[in-house]
Amino acid sequence: MPHQHQADSTFANPVIPGFYPDPSICRVGDDYYLACSSFEYFPGVPLFHSRDLVHWTQIGNALDRPSQLCLPADLPSSAGIYAPTLRHHDGRFWLIVTDVREGGGNLIVTATDPAGPWSDPVRAPGVPGIDPDLAWDEDGTCWCTVAGVSQVRIDPSTGETYGTPHRLWSGTPGAKAPEAPHLYRIGGYWYLLMAEGGTERGHGVSIARGRRPTGPFEPCPANPILTHRSTDHPIQNTGHADLVQAPDDSWWMVLLGVRPRGGTPGWHVLGRETFLAPVTWADGWPVVGEVPLEAPAPGWPLLPGPVEASRDDFDLNEVRPSWISPRDRPAEHYSTKERSGWLTLRARGGSLDERDVVFAGRRQQHLSCRGRTLVDPASGRGGLAVRLDERHHYEIEASATDVRVIARVGSLRTVVASKPLPTGPTVVLGINITEPPAAHDARTGPDVISLGIGEPDGTFTELATLDGRYLSTEVAGGFTGRVIGMYAAEGTVHFDWFGYEALAP
The missing domain is CATH 2.115.10.20 (Glycosyl hydrolase domain; family 43)
Structure with a gap:
């Protein structure tokens, strides 16, 4: 130490x-x-x-x-x-x-x-x-x-x-x-x-x-x-x-x-x-003394942040302690046992606008990062979201027929983009969060959030890119921060894995 x-x-x-x-x-x-x-x-x-x-x-x-x-x-x-x-x-x-x-x-x-x-x-x-x-x-x-x-x-x-x-x-x-x-x-x-x-x-x-x-x-x-x-x-x-x-x-x-x-x-x-x-x-x-922010000198072994797996395959009887859900997490709506090696979410609230939505996420910990999940929406509707609260969230949502990007900012809710579900029963949904290279002027936001689909060859197809300032405390108020995770809005939705990775700024 x-x-x-x-x-x-x-x-x-x-x-x-x-x-x-x-x-x-x-x-x-x-x-x-x-x-x-x-x-x-x-x-x-x-x-x-x-x-x-x-x-x-x-x-x-x-x-x-x-x-x-x-x-x-x-x-x-x-x-x-x-x-x-x-x-x-x-x-x-x-x-x-x-x-x-x-x-x-x-x-x-x-x-x-x-x-x-x-x-x-x-x-x-x-x-x-x-x-x-x-x-x-x-x-x-x-x-x-x-x-x-x-x-x-x-x-x-x-x-x-x-x-x-x-x-x-x-x-x-x-x-x-x-x-x-x-x-x-x-x-x-x-x-x-x-x-x-x-x-x-x-x-x-x-x-x-x-x-x-x-x-x-x-x-x-x-x-x-x-x-x-x-x-x-x-x-x-x-x-x-x-x-x-x-x-x-x-x-x-x-x-x-x-x-x-x-x-x-x-x-x-x-x-x-x-x-x-x-x-x-x-x-x-x-x-x-000083509260330092910058990284230490090259070669210094101490780096910030908790040690945590970047990928969760949901192969344990319970989810890891870093996973959190709004207000409760009843077993009848959240399970890693119903389908072995998958997280199963059974919908309750109809969207992330609802306080009783079924959502499991982890805190965003890096200013630039990306999240991915493999979802099977054949029996329901759900997806991957960045959540600040019920009135401030962005998500990419899949059903048996299509994929769409939804933005909720204050009293406004809109479907930003949509496309038919790619061939196959499952789809990889992704979110990229990146900082701008610099504050170009007084109005430049803190980051941009891209939502899209992961292709079989590993590439990422963006469906929408949104301004991150609307998922900030200065806009939304409150005491919390962003949480990235999966949700079910209708029926039963299965998630095979979730990956989180820090990106270079």
């Missing part, structure tokens, strides 16, 4: 690319574990493992059973599961997270192995607000701190709280959205780390310290200790951070950020991603 605080010359960001926001990290021995928000997707709260803070592998999801997470069909996009805190205490892993739907509240799950299984949730109705944090003091008392910022004593094994929540410190006066608090005992102080300024371009990280976990807290004179607001740094919206100490006693920060592309105002399409920065200490305060 990196031992020196020269991270800008030894690794590249993001360390977990794609829609993996709100990172929370803990270390046990030489192993690091990290959890992220999942919003309306099931399974919820992806979990990662690393030995060096740079190479991360997804090992599971904390909420992967209906008994743990049952999101309703009418749940809006960008609602659902927000801002986990992952901690290890007294031989167990503890994860507290917010279900923001009405009646959801804050819930706690535990595990002895972070790969799972995790317990069914314990509800904490006495914890107000979102973005909950857990911290234990020397006598074993556990404190739960939430956005705002307020705090209450809690028994995390039962969810019972004691006393009235009390206000702590709410960051810079006048700064909006004090959130994502994390409390740490470091040396002789308790440190309260938090995000402020909103999760858009004004996002930042500030910190305060006090002698007791309940305060009072004095703010760091150098606040915000991290922000890229009003800069031309290629990483923006930096915030929602967590601290971790390495075995060599060095300190590091994980945080979310985005990579805007194109002209003005800049569009980010992958959602908020997980970045890494080195931390040093001066006069009892953390000093955050």
Whole structure:
């Protein structure tokens, strides 16, 4: 793992690319574990493992059973599961997270192995607000701190709280959205780390310290200790951070950020991603180093991104933990057993416009990439899609008679192109996503998305090329990023394999 605080010359960001926001990290021995928000997707709260803070592998999801997470069909996009805190205490892993739907509240799950299984949730109705944090003091008392910022004593094994929540410190006066608090005992102080300024371009990280976990807290004179607001740094919206100490006693920060592309105002399409920065200490305060973006020097072995097969042949009893679906994934609609070596999707909603659509996808993790799938649509209608939410998606769809490209942007839905189904019961559907070579003017979008058919000789026939800005957060709003995957809109549709590949920019 990196031992020196020269991270800008030894690794590249993001360390977990794609829609993996709100990172929370803990270390046990030489192993690091990290959890992220999942919003309306099931399974919820992806979990990662690393030995060096740079190479991360997804090992599971904390909420992967209906008994743990049952999101309703009418749940809006960008609602659902927000801002986990992952901690290890007294031989167990503890994860507290917010279900923001009405009646959801804050819930706690535990595990002895972070790969799972995790317990069914314990509800904490006495914890107000979102973005909950857990911290234990020397006598074993556990404190739960939430956005705002307020705090209450809690028994995390039962969810019972004691006393009235009390206000702590709410960051810079006048700064909006004090959130994502994390409390740490470091040396002789308790440190309260938090995000402020909103999760858009004004996002930042500030910190305060006090002698007791309940305060009072004095703010760091150098606040915000991290922000890229009003800069031309290629990483923006930096915030929602967590601290971790390495075995060599060095300190590091994980945080979310985005990579805007194109002209003005800049569009980010992958959602908020997980970045890494080195931390040093001066006069009892953390000093955050550069959040590097560029690739390391030639020959350096550390590269960003989770290790994941580029092709899935659906030959396991269950899909890999990186596959996600909107709101739920009932066995009667998703199966790798019905047709051996195929993913079978049985339609429910009639299109990707519907909240109960049957869709299985993986996060887009590279600015330039391509996806392919072999589909048998003889008994239904479905295809391959790039999804941001129900009102913003592009797809190439096959039926027993034809193939067509559909674009949904806001209230507009249109069939962009169509052609008869090529000869044979199956067809390869493909999506290419490529960055423009440069921002030619202020209106140049972040990328272009081409949808088409894979030919038997391996070539790709484009049916339509669409502007990628309309599948961006700056256009659609919300907190998520693009997901690429397969769906069924009518009847039963079978998919033999899915391939994802990064492309050179």
